[in-house]
Amino acid sequence: MNATLVTEAGDVRWLRSDVALAAAARRRAGQLARAICLSEERVARVELCVTEMATNLLKHAEDGALALRVVRSRDRAAVECLSVDSGPGIDDIHGALRDGTSGSGSLGIGLGAIGRLADGFGVHSLRGRGTVVLARFWAGGPAPDPSPVETGGLTRPIGGEQVCGDTWAVRTAAGDSSDGLLLLMCDGLGHGPLAARVGDLARAAFRDSRGTEPAAVLQDIHHALRGSRGAAVAIALVDLIRHRVQLCGVGNITALVARRDGRSGLMSMPGIVGSHLPRLRTFDAVLPPGSALVMHSDGLSDRWKPADFPGLLAHDPSLVAAQILNQAAARRDDAGIVVAVHRQP
Incomplete structure (x- = not known):
């Protein structure tokens, strides 16, 4: 489906x-x-x-x-x-x-x-x-009803460019099921229109993939990016029933579960999607209510800590993404971030 x-x-x-x-x-x-x-x-x-x-x-x-x-x-x-x-x-x-x-x-x-x-x-x-x-x-009426897991993201191009080589997307794992969400974070190699084109290809492959597990979706994106300059890509699966997240990534994408009292990292493997794909591994972590899955490119420092942002995780994911990007992004590179906030029941 x-x-x-x-x-x-x-x-x-x-x-x-x-x-x-x-x-x-x-x-x-x-x-x-x-x-x-x-x-x-x-x-x-x-x-x-x-x-x-x-x-x-x-x-x-x-x-x-x-x-x-x-x-x-x-x-x-x-x-x-x-x-x-x-x-x-x-x-x-x-x-x-x-x-x-x-x-x-x-x-x-x-x-x-x-x-x-x-x-x-x-x-x-x-x-x-x-x-x-x-x-x-x-448009078309009041705001949608809030979901148990809300998602959003933001990108910003390197200075002097109009388009960003980083991109992100969110889809259901299968059909209209509310049991799981798949998240994409992609950093096209380089900058400008060519990197943005890689991101467009990755996003299209992510939408079209029939895979329901992160590794299968990443394989589909790898095939779609062959012949391009390649990208760093991570795919996460948020399990809404078990309150867990699985991640399969290749290249320099930071992924972590942020809580008020700390963070837990999820690893990506070295390689280039579309060129050199290593043996894929999937990592797993708890995503409890009140926490957030944060995935971002190397255009943001990976040294930021949730404790530096008191009260932030209670806000809309777009605002969460904007504040982390505001504080942790480097002006010398494209920056992209996607956030999934697990709301308290």
Whole structure:
């Protein structure tokens, strides 16, 4: 039985903080909102919120950017707006969410009003290190009901490039079964359009594979990438019944189970998918409620610790991915991350 695609990486427009940020963000967000057929009243809400996010970045952040994209979950689409900065952070988030609290010179609607206007909203701040704000606007009705395991990810290209060689995707293990989710994290070798093309091929093979185990799916991707420059690829299977995760990876992909009190790593084997595939091995770990599976490319440092991000795992996976990328990514490389958060019942 064919699997069902849950969500996957799409085009992300990163807008750096400068004097033209608000106008550029408002224009791009409006285009995305109309592309998924939001009403003009809803388009205006998106534009208002992203303008406030941009203005707050310019007024208060040492450095930052907006990431704007369309996200899809099964048969639903939404405009997602992420504000990411490198400090100084918000000392009192609860106070910042009160009505009437807004940055000097901004529109004055405040973070609390953004939260009410958006269908999905979150903010996570680390004092002296940076803040991420998420606002999401769904087409076709209210936000989908939360799942026991929620997934999301984010990519950012190396400086000077418009496309990223890293990519990710999530699908069911088989058919519409809710028993298991398969996650892909892929890092196409090199940078730019050729690396992005490898990522596209890997994502297509992941969608089309009839495999239900990580090693079988990885074999299918290996065959699809033959003749290309190759990639580092990891496939994880989240077992929703047993609360465990299995991982089969080749190349430099970091995979770990993050908990509030620590992390447990899952190994990948040396090699290049599409070129040199070693003997595949699958590793296994517990994924208890309240934890998260995090997979990322070597564009992020693997030295980050969950304890450095207090309260982060309670947030939406897209926000979790953005904050880890914000704190751990290197400017000199593509960066990609996918997250599966196992919610407390």
